[in-house]
Amino acid sequence: MINVFPRESASTWLGLIETTPSLVFDPEICRRQWNELSSALPRVTLYYAVKSNPYPGLLQTVANEGGCFDVASAAEIKMLEHEGIHASRMIHTHPIKTDTEIEKAVAAGVNTFVVDNVDELWKLIPYRHSIRVMLRLSFIAPDAPIDLSRKFGAPQQDALSILDVANDSGIRVDGLCFHVGSQAATANTHADALGVCLDLCEQIRDEGLPEILRIDIGGGFPAHYTGESVNLDAFCHPIREVLKRVPEHLEILAEPGRVISAPSMALVCRVVGRAKRRDGWWFYLDDGVYGAQSGRLFDGMQYRMSVFTSSDELSPCVFAGPTCDSIDELGRYPEFPILNMNDVIVFHEMGAYSLASATQFNGIAPPAVVTRALPELRQGYGHLV
Template sequence: MLTTIRPRSEGDFWLAQTGGNSPALLFNPNRVRDTWRALQQALPNVTLYYAVKSNPYQSLVATLVNEGASFDVASAPEIQALLPFGVPTSRMIHTHPIKTEHDLETSIQLGVRSFVIDNLDELWKVAPYRHDITVMLRLAFVAPDAPIDLSRKFGAQPEDALHIMAVAKQMGIVIDGLCFHVGSQAKSAETHRIALLRCLEIAGDAASEGIAMIERIDIGGGFPANYSNQAVDFDGFCKPIREVMGQVPAHIQLMAEPGRAISAPSMTLVSRVIGRSKRQDDTWWYYLDDGVYGAQSGRIFDHINYPMTIYTEGGDRSAAVFAGPTCDSVDRFGDHDSLPELSLGDVIVIHEIGAYSIATACHFNGVAPPVIIDLEDTADVQRRQA
């Protein structure tokens, strides 16, 4: 059910959690711990590197630091943001396949030693640092069931892998790892399985031809969120990956870079109707205090149709459209053929909105993104979320 209607009075519970602030994101550290542990259990002997880009919120990072997590960063500023938490740079990998020379140099100065390339030009960038760093080669594998495809933008073709590794060897660059990202929000781990098998094959060929000794295979992200406020069955999802693990030689360490799966369930958006008007075709337009320039950019970037709970007394039903608080025409979402008439001040709650949301929010039109509130007592909220 994409839209749930509840009595308006129950919305007060959510406003009480935010201290009356709206829009606000409620951060629940228990959700982070639960998903991290569940994914860890589903992927035994795989070192998990949390993809900071999905949500760099400090309490989320702090929660993962307490879990002993490692971190996947995309830039030097992400490294700098982790340092105050005492994360050793040995527990960070820089996985952006295309870096500026400045970012590379700064990241190395900050102490990170593991980088990713996916083309020959990038080899020239890392070459000056070849004695200090190790490099993973990113390969492209397309997951037909992942709505957010990363295989076109990044990744060498698997058939080019040996050539790139051979050139790296001639340049004195150590390629000791292979990595991939099948695309975000994958429906199954079938492509992870196929890609891991292909990487094992390439690692075997590279070793037997004396080109490179692969010691790490990083299976990337792509682990999904449910968006239905129910825990993902990571054990079931990761089964295809576990089926291949027996074929991984002992000298190869497995790694993964989950982002969305960990950060999505950690935040709940509380927003309110701040304006309304009946426009053409008798359609009600409801304007919320948060939209696609705030926490809801995933509607555009990731094509997520977030389920919403609306707390309203409700009136006659009619067609309805929601819009965010900016003047941009793109800041609209959630068309309904038939919705009870809403009132100003009605509360709207969206769960599992922690991934790629506040991370991309901006002050377009001078409108501030939602404030983030750390939940102290999560029991009540978890009961309401169930």
């Protein structure tokens, strides 16, 4: 969705930042998302997925709400420690880790790890007296555009045999976990997978294997990329229905990333070059897919845009990022105002998997980040392209 606003009103955004491109982080939105999801998932302990956005201000905001953290590496543990967050509030959920990574995480005090195969279990043997392990199973949500169960997750039918090996090796696997895929349209697969895990807990007990004490339902909670707010309470309803079956002693965890980070940041860019070419006007912005917009390539994302320009002449146009690579293209539009140099573009819901995967390609630095309240965009102020 694209809204066009008069050029002068860009000052509302430019007044917040020192330079473009900049990401603007709004702690209030982060808090609102955290609290909405917490209320929608009573009795579920939320572990924020640091990989979705490790900006220190965001980590602090989640920590101040009493949140816990899901980490994938020793570097993420260090970032959290730097913010004064203790390892007792972290779980390490990467299913494949080097020995060095495990050693560093254990040394830092992290005591929960994830495996999805027997070879990964062997790596944990040296630490078996001090750690707890969760077995990741594969459940794929057909309505989640970003798959996370092709690369990771044991097939459900392999669960008992992996748990048998763990038991024989003296490794305490007392948890089950899954990730149904990112940006799920419904929580139906979360709910079904939780139900399957509850049934599996009974089979595990019947087999005489150590009891499962926690189930981690992963991430996948959606952000509102279209600007329409997602009702997290309604989204989580199917999960709450299955939660009614969960026995008292069983702890339930979740690892939300995108739903917390995406709405918390907007990206302010500028037109730094333009050229009329065979296929229309090309507008070159100061951020692209090698910067904060890699989600366009990795996740097929299209971000909501506000364009600030005094132009009203329309033409076919192409948006591109600042690098010399032609893959660094951001979108083609059959009719778009012919922008001028320094016109401002704001991309919304830009906090997830943006800063976290931004590169220095071509020597171009990722966007700066500032903490400010995001301006309210008044309805009906511009027009829709």
